[in-house]
Every structure is written in structure tokens, then in C-alpha cells.
Amino acid sequence: xxxxxxxxxxxxxxxxxxxxxxxxxxxxxxxxxxxxxxxxxxxxxxxxxxxxxxxxxxxxxxxxxxxxxxxxxxxxxxxxxxxxxxxxxxxxxxxxxxxxxxxxxxxxxxxxxxxxxxxxxxxxxxxxxxxxxxxxxxxxxxxxxxxxxxxxxxxxxxxxxxxxxxxxxxxxxxxxxxxxxxxxxxxxxxxxxxxxxxxxxxxxxxxxxxxxxxxxxxxxxxxxxxxxxxxxxxxxxxxxxxxxxxxxxxxxxxxxxxxxxxxxxxxxxxxxxxxxxxxxxxxxxxxxxxxxxxxxxxxxxxxxxxxxxxxxxxxxxxxxxxxxxxxxxxxxxxxxxxxxxxxxxxxxxxxxxxxxxxxxxxxxxxx
Amino acid sequence: xxxxxxxxxxxxxxxxxxxxxxxxxxxxxxxxxxxxxxxxxxxxxxxxxxxxxxxxxxxxxxxxxxxxxxxxxxxxxxxxxxxxxxxxxxxxxxxxxxxxxxxxxxxxxxxxxxxxxxxxxxxxxxxxxxxxxxxxxxxxxxxxxxxxxxxxxxxxxxxxxxxxxxxxxxxxxxxxxxxxxxxxxxxxxxxxxxxxxxxxxxxxxxxxxxxxxxxxxxxxxxxxxxxxxxxxxxxxxxxxxxxxxxxxxxxxxxxxxxxxxxxxxxxxxxxxxxxxxxxxxxxxxxxxxxxxxxxxxxxxxxxxxxxxxxxxxxxxxxxxxxxxxxxxxxxxxxxxxxxxxxxxxxxxxxxxxxxxxxxxxxxxxxxxxxxxxxxxxxxxxxxxxxxxxxxxxxxxxxxxxxxxxxxxxxxxxxxxxxxxxxxxxxxxx
Numbered sequence: 001x002x003x004x005x006x007x008x009x010x011x012x013x014x015x016x017x018x019x020x021x022x023x024x025x026x027x028x029x030x031x032x033x034x035x036x037x038x039x040x041x042x043x044x045x046x047x048x049x050x051x052x053x054x055x056x057x058x059x060x061x062x063x064x065x066x067x068x069x070x071x072x073x074x075x076x077x078x079x080x081x082x083x084x085x086x087x088x089x090x091x092x093x094x095x096x097x098x099x100x101x102x103x104x105x106x107x108x109x110x111x112x113x114x115x116x117x118x119x120x121x122x123x124x125x126x127x128x129x130x131x132x133x134x135x136x137x138x139x140x141x142x143x144x145x146x147x148x149x150x151x152x153x154x155x156x157x158x159x160x161x162x163x164x165x166x167x168x169x170x171x172x173x174x175x176x177x178x179x180x181x182x183x184x185x186x187x188x189x190x191x192x193x194x195x196x197x198x199x200x201x202x203x204x205x206x207x208x209x210x211x212x213x214x215x216x217x218x219x220x221x222x223x224x225x226x227x228x229x230x231x232x233x234x235x236x237x238x239x240x241x242x243x244x245x246x247x248x249x250x251x252x253x254x255x256x257x258x259x260x261x262x263x264x265x266x267x268x269x270x271x272x273x274x275x276x277x278x279x280x281x282x283x284x285x286x287x288x289x290x291x292x293x294x295x296x297x298x299x300x301x302x303x304x305x306x307x308x309x310x311x312x313x314x315x316x317x318x319x320x321x322x323x324x325x326x327x328x329x330x331x332x333x334x335x336x337x338x339x340x341x342x343x344x345x346x347x348x349x350x351x352x353x354x355x356x357x358x359x360x361x362x363x364x365x366x367x
Numbered sequence: 368x369x370x371x372x373x374x375x376x377x378x379x380x381x382x383x384x385x386x387x388x389x390x391x392x393x394x395x396x397x398x399x400x401x402x403x404x405x406x407x408x409x410x411x412x413x414x415x416x417x418x419x420x421x422x423x424x425x426x427x428x429x430x431x432x433x434x435x436x437x438x439x440x441x442x443x444x445x446x447x448x449x450x451x452x453x454x455x456x457x458x459x460x461x462x463x464x465x466x467x468x469x470x471x472x473x474x475x476x477x478x479x480x481x482x483x484x485x486x487x488x489x490x491x492x493x494x495x496x497x498x499x500x501x502x503x504x505x506x507x508x509x510x511x512x513x514x515x516x517x518x519x520x521x522x523x524x525x526x527x528x529x530x531x532x533x534x535x536x537x538x539x540x541x542x543x544x545x546x547x548x549x550x551x552x553x554x555x556x557x558x559x560x561x562x563x564x565x566x567x568x569x570x571x572x573x574x575x576x577x578x579x580x581x582x583x584x585x586x587x588x589x590x591x592x593x594x595x596x597x598x599x600x601x602x603x604x605x606x607x608x609x610x611x612x613x614x615x616x617x618x619x620x621x622x623x624x625x626x627x628x629x630x631x632x633x634x635x636x637x638x639x640x641x642x643x644x645x646x647x648x649x650x651x652x653x654x655x656x657x658x659x660x661x662x663x664x665x666x667x668x669x670x671x672x673x674x675x676x677x678x679x680x681x682x683x684x685x686x687x688x689x690x691x692x693x694x695x696x697x698x699x700x701x702x703x704x705x706x707x708x709x710x711x712x713x714x715x716x717x718x719x720x721x722x723x724x725x726x727x728x729x730x731x732x733x734x735x736x737x738x739x740x741x742x743x744x745x746x747x748x749x750x751x752x753x754x755x756x757x758x759x760x761x762x763x764x765x766x767x768x769x770x771x772x773x774x775x776x777x778x779x780x781x782x783x784x785x786x787x788x789x790x791x792x793x794x795x796x
Contacts, residue, residue: 066758067758067759069758069759069761070757070758070759070761073761095489095761097485098484098485098486098488098489098499098503099485099486099489100479100480100481100482100485100486104479171637176744201497210568221661221743222661222743222744224739224740235636235638235639236638237636237637237638277479277480348500351492351499351500352492352496352497352498352499352500353496353497354760355492355493355496355760355762356496356569358755358760359569359571360568360569362571362752363568363569363570363571364568365744365747366571366574366575366578366744366745366747
């Protein structure tokens with residue numbers, strides 16, 4: 001009897017040893033994101049502190065987010081999931097979730113509560129949580145103008161001016177997809193921001209949006225990649241460019257490009273994490289997520305890029321830019337002085353109508 | 368004849384020839400041949416396996432995907448059965464809704480990775496906008512539905528009351544579908560189930576195929592017009608100078624595609640080097656800068672440059688082998704230089720032109736990075752649409768249908784070329 005107990009105790013001790021050794025085995029995480037200034041902000045705000053606290057973990061960045069949906073599906077179908085965590089837009093996350101290739105998230109179970117104890121599901125901004133999606137930032141697509149293209153006393157200030165080629169001549173750089181362009185066309189045509197998607201889900205509304213776009217068609221250059229928009233502005237190729245507010249901030253404040261952001265009609269959206277189902281390092285990924293989405297960490301990211309933290313409790317902690325020392329609050333799309341006429345991007349609408357409208361838009365581009 | 372003679376001439380008792388160890392010669396020969404064939408097979412084996420695994424198999428899989436249609440069959444077996452008797456008019460009866468309810472309830476109990484309702488919604492949305500949210504919204508509420516189910520479903524989403532959704536479910540409820548090909552040719556089903564053209568504002572693929580063909584032909588012609596003189600010049604030069612100058616052709620060839628494309632952007636844009644130069648020397652005014660990029664011109668210029676080596680190299684290798692004496696002989700017989708070139712030299716370069724032309728044409732028909740970067744709206748090609756469906760919209764069935772059409776198109780063109788010119792005259796080196 002006693003020898004059995006001894007044996008049991010010994011084997012338990014051995015397995016405990018084995019477990020603790022396993023926990024310290026080197027782990028390498030592949031985190032997929034958008035690249036550029038955005039990945040840098042994640043590297044500095046999340047990856048580095050996490051690796052410091054967990055020396056056995058190495059984090060590799062992969063800039064594949066633009067095609068993450070295709071990558072996730074391919075890996076899942078091949079039965080060889082190599083990505084551990086993916087930064088994704090909510091509409092793509094919804095599709096991946098429907099296909100069952102990413103994990104469902106129990107936000108209160110898996111994420112840290114706010115410092116005052118508010119559970120995560122109540123602390124994240126209303127409407128931002130998804131079934132499989134953990135929001136991280138609020139970003140916006142904004143209009144940027146090159147002041148040198150216009151006289152000082154007649155500078156464009158609104159989205160209407162983007163569609164006014166008579167008073168504001170010059171070429172416009174727009175993204176080569178219907179999203180944002182159709183919303184702005186309706187907004188400039190006088191539709192109230194709250195009604196835009198109702199109008200756009202009717203055939204007449206779509207016609208109306210394309211008719212408005214027709215008025216500037218001969219003045220458009222289309223951009224595909226996020227980096228192209230600031231480049232076209234900096235080259236002086238265009239007078240207006242639409243683009244992501246973080247990239248425009250980087251170009252204007254860090255690289256000194258002569259351009260000005262117009263916040264009228266900014267199109268606001270979330271971006272965040274999804275976890276591929278059947279990934280190889282789920283335990284470590286869960287630790288990382290708990291760490292990287294807490295109140296302090298989300299506020300930290302705003303030190304490097306002007307994307308608003310997706311948690312209400314982080315807002316008060318946003319401070320100065322880590323390198324430039326300028327106050328980041330005024331550069332946030334959600335700052336009160338910038339948030340006067342926002343259009344909240346409706347992801348359900350784009351998941352439903354995207355296929356059809358993309359074809360219509362492609363047809364329109366070809367004509 | 369001679370063999371028959373030989374056997375007749377041989378003594379009647381020695382009908383067979385034997386090797387030294389006594390095996391019949393024929394058998395020994397067969398064995399040696401078999402061994403040689405096996406060795407040959409073993410030598411090409413790795414390449415054959417490579418081509419099968421990494422080329423033939425993926426292409427076959429891609430083509431399969433363009434007709435594969437499992438989503439509806441997997442998700443709605445009972446509903447499809449109940450729909451069998453539906454005549455396609457109006458909303459189906461309660462029995463169909465009950466079957467749909469049973470199908471959806473059953474799906475909820477499966478492990479998440481095996482659930483079929485999500486893929487079903489995505490699949491239906493290709494045919495009818497908002498079908499995805501109809502499915503997902505209903506699926507979230509379906510546990511609380513009570514009979515009569517038809518009312519509950521129609522309360523959950525307006526689309527359940529539309530015969531169109533039901534017609535699609537019934538029509539696409541088969542393991543194979545043609546709908547991706549129908550969409551790829553800008554067509555769709557009408558209410559009666561006939562295949563008709565799409566509304567004009569949603570037609571894109573046919574005109575895009577046409578444009579891709581026209582652009583590729585233009586690029587092939589441009590590379591020929593520019594490449595022929597270069598190759599001629601190089602071929603008629605002493606070898607050591609030719610080798611040196613060949614670097615000028617090869618260096619861009621070895622430079623990264625993206626670098627070269629970006630260089631063209633720097634050169635051609637409205638505030639770019641060429642426009643700046645033209646404005647400064649007063650050829651054009653500041654307000655009339657030429658648009659050379661972000662349109663078809665940009666695509667043609669950049670791709671002509673990028674594909675030029677594929678034309679120059681086969682031309683050069685053919686021209687190198689044409690003896691100078693032929694042209695000299697023609698001239699000595701009284702031909703003018705132009706006649707000698709046209710009737711003696713040029714016909715001998717045709718295999719090189721054919722090879723270069725086929726190479727450039729086939730490469731350019733599937734090109735997509737350069738058109739995406741410098742093509743603007745009018746310089747995009749079909750490959751850009753295929754890439755978009757693979758990477759962004761994730762409609763792999765449609766991408767596969769478009770890709771298969773492109774592949775078959777190229778094969779048909781190659782077959783035509785073979786019939787008209789003859790592929791055996793192709794010379795790559």
C-alpha cells in the first residue's frame with residue numbers, strides 16, 4: 001500500500017516537473033496584421049511588453065491582413081493552421097465566423113475587466129463586440145486635402161466639396177471599391193448620415209449614389225493599397241485623397257507631408273482580433289489576448305498611432321505621442337471636435353450587399 | 368523484305384538467334400529496352416511527380432471548384448425534399464417551412480466546425496443580396512420558433528416571404544452547379560428559370576475578357592516592334608560587344624517587378640519626370656500635363672517594358688543562327704537591301720517571332736500586379752478580378768470559373784496558332 005502511494009507521489013512529482021518544463025518551452029507566435037505604422041504600434045504597445053513578461057515567447061509579425069480571410073480559409077481547408085492571431089475587419093470576421101474557421105469568443109471569460117471592475121462586454125464600445133471578434137481600435141476613413149492646390153480663402157471643408165469639381169478643381173484619389181465611396185456620394189447628395197444605409201439598400205438609392213459619383217468620374221484616380229493614398233498626395237498627383245486616418249497622420253505629422261485632414265463625414269469603423277480555430281498555441285494566444293486587450297495596453301497603442309482604443313475605460317489614459325510628444329487626443333477620430341458628422345460603417349450591410357455592389361462598382365469603373 | 372530474305376537464307380534449324388548465354392536475342396533485346404525505359408522514367412520521374420502534384424492537381428482542383436456546389440445540399444436535405452413538389456410560384460407551404468425548421472435545429476446541435484448554416488448563407492448571398500443575413504438572423508432565433516413555422520420565419524426576415532429565395536434554394540440544391548459560369552458570362556436566371564443577360568450595370572466579365580485580349584495583343588505587338596530591332600542589332604554585332612549589350616536587356620529582367628513598376632510611376636505620373644521635362648522645355652503647358660499612367664496607356668507602357676526580354680531573347684537566339692551569307696547572296700543577285708531583308712532574312716526569323724509572341728501574349732494575358740498598380744480604372748485586366756474574388760470577396764467558385772475560362776481561352780488560342788503556324792516551328796533557343 002505504502003509503496004503504491006510512494007509510486008503515485010513520485011509519478012505525480014515527475015508529471016508536475018514535466019508540466020512546468022513544458023510551460024517554459026519556447027513558443028513562437030505568428031500574428032497577422034496590416035503592416036506599416038499600424039504593426040509598429042502593436043509591436044511597441046503589445047508585443048514587446050508581452051515578450052518581456054514571457055521570455056519564452058517570440059512573436060513574429062506577418063503583414064497579411066489585407067487577404068487574411070483568404071489565408072484563414074486556405075489554412076483551415078488544408079488542415080494546417082499556421083497563424084495564431086489575426087487582425088481583421090469586422091465584416092471579414094463575420095464571414096470567417098459564419099464559416100466556422102475562427103473561434104467564438106466569450107468576452108467576459110477571456111478578456112480582462114476594466115480597472116474599476118466593469119466586465120469586458122460592458123467596457124468595450126457599444127456595438128463593437130462580435131461573436132468571434134475582439135475589437136481593438138476605432139479608426140476612420142477620412143478625406144485629406146493638399147492645401148497648396150487651392151487658394152487660402154477657398155479651402156475645401158466638407159465632403160460636398162469633394163464632389164464639387166467646379167469650385168474645387170483637381171484630381172481625387174478614391175479607393176477602388178464601393179465601400180466609403182457610395183456612402184459619401186449619398187452624404188454629399190444630402191442624405192442624413194443615419195439614413196445612408198437605408199437609402200443604399202434600395203435600387204433607387206444605389207442609382208442615386210452612382211449618379212453622384214458620375215459627376216466626378218473624370219477626375220478620379222483609384223488607389224488599392226493604403227499606402228498609395230498619401231503617396232499620391234505627396235507626389236502632387238491629386239488634390240484630394242481618401243485614406244485611413246492613421247496613415248494620413250503618419251504622413252503629415254511624422255513625415256511632414258503638406259496636407260490637411262477633413263473630418264466631415266468621416267467613416268468610422270472598428271478593427272480587432274480574431275483567433276483561428278485549431279491554432280497550434282491556443283493557451284499562449286489566450287494569455288496574449290488577455291494581456292493585449294486590457295485597458296492600459298489599448299491606451300498605450302494610442303501613443304504610437306491615432307486610432308481610438310475600443311474600450312471606454314482606456315479613453316482617459318490616452319496621452320502624448322511616444323516620439324513626437326504631441327497630444328494624441330486631438331488626433332483621434334473620436335475626439336469631440338473631429339466627431340461632429342461621423343458615418344458609422346454598417347458591416348452587416350456590406351456583408352449582405354457587398355457582392356452585388358462590388359460588381360456594380362467594377363462595372364461603373366470600366367465604363 | 369530483307370528480313371524475310373534473311374530468315375529464308377538462314378539454315379532451317381536455326382530459326383532463332385541466341386546470345387552467348389543462350390537466351391533468345393529477342394528476349395534479351397526486350398529486357399534491355401525495358402531497363403532503358405525504366406531508367407528514363409526514373410530520371411524524369413521527379414519532374415513528372417512535381418508537375419502532377421504542384422501543377423496538374425491544383426489546376427484540376429481549381430476547375431472542380433467552379434462547379435462544386437455542396438453548401439445547400441449539405442445544409443438543407445429535408446427542405447430540398449419538401450421543395451420537390453413546389454411549383455416555383457408564390458411562397459412554399461407550411462411543410463417546407465417545417466422541414467427548414469428541422470434542418471436548422473439539427474444544425475445547431477452539431478459541433479461548430481461542422482455547422483452548415485454559415486456556409487449556406489454565404490453561398491446564397493452570391494445569388495441574392497441579403498440572403499446571408501436572412502439565414503444568420505433566422506438561425507439565431509430558430510430555437511424559439513413555434514408552429515406555424517411559416518409565420519415565424521417570415522417575421523424573422525422579409526426574404527423568406529420572397530419566392531426568389533426559394534427558387535434559388537430549389538435550383539441550386541444540387542451537388543453540381545453551373546451558376547458560377549453563368550455569372551462569369553454576365554448572365555443570370557430570370558423568374559421562369561431561363562438564362563438571360565444581367566442588367567447592363569452589372570455586366571463586367573465579358574467586356575473585361577475582351578479588353579484583356581486587346582491589351583495583350585497590343586503589348587505583344589509593342590514588344591515585337593521594339594524588340595525586333597534590338598535583337599537584330601545584337602545578333603549582327605561581334606559576340607563580345609553583343610554579350611556586353613545583352614546585359615542591358617537582362618539587367619531590367621533581373622530587377623524586381625515592383626521596382627520597375629514603381630519606376631514607371633515616378634516617370635510617367637502627371638507630376639513625374641517626363642511631364643516635368645515637357646513642361647520645362649515648353650512643349651506642353653502646366654495645365655495640360657499628359658495622363659500617361661493610371662489608364663490603359665500606363666498598363667501598355669509598363670508591361671511592354673517588363674515583357675520585352677521575353678521577346679528579345681528568343682528573337683536573338685534565332686537571329687544568331689541565320690547565316691549572313693544568305694543576305695549577301697541575295698544582294699549579289701541584285702536584290703535591294705530592303706528586298707533582301709524582306710524576302711530572305713525576315714522569313715527566317717519567323718520561328719523566333721512566333722516563340723516570343725506566344726510567350727509574351729500568354730504571360731500578359733494572366734498578368735495582374737502591374738495593371739493593378741498602374742492601370743487605373745481602364746487598364747485593369749481579368750486577372751485583377753480573379754485575384755479580387757480569391758483574396759477579398761472569397762467567391763472562389765466564381766474565381767475558379769473565370770480562371771478556367773481564361774485557361775481554356777489560352778489553350779484554344781494556342782491550338783489555333785498551332786493550326787495556322789505550327790507549334791513545331793517555335794524556337795526558344
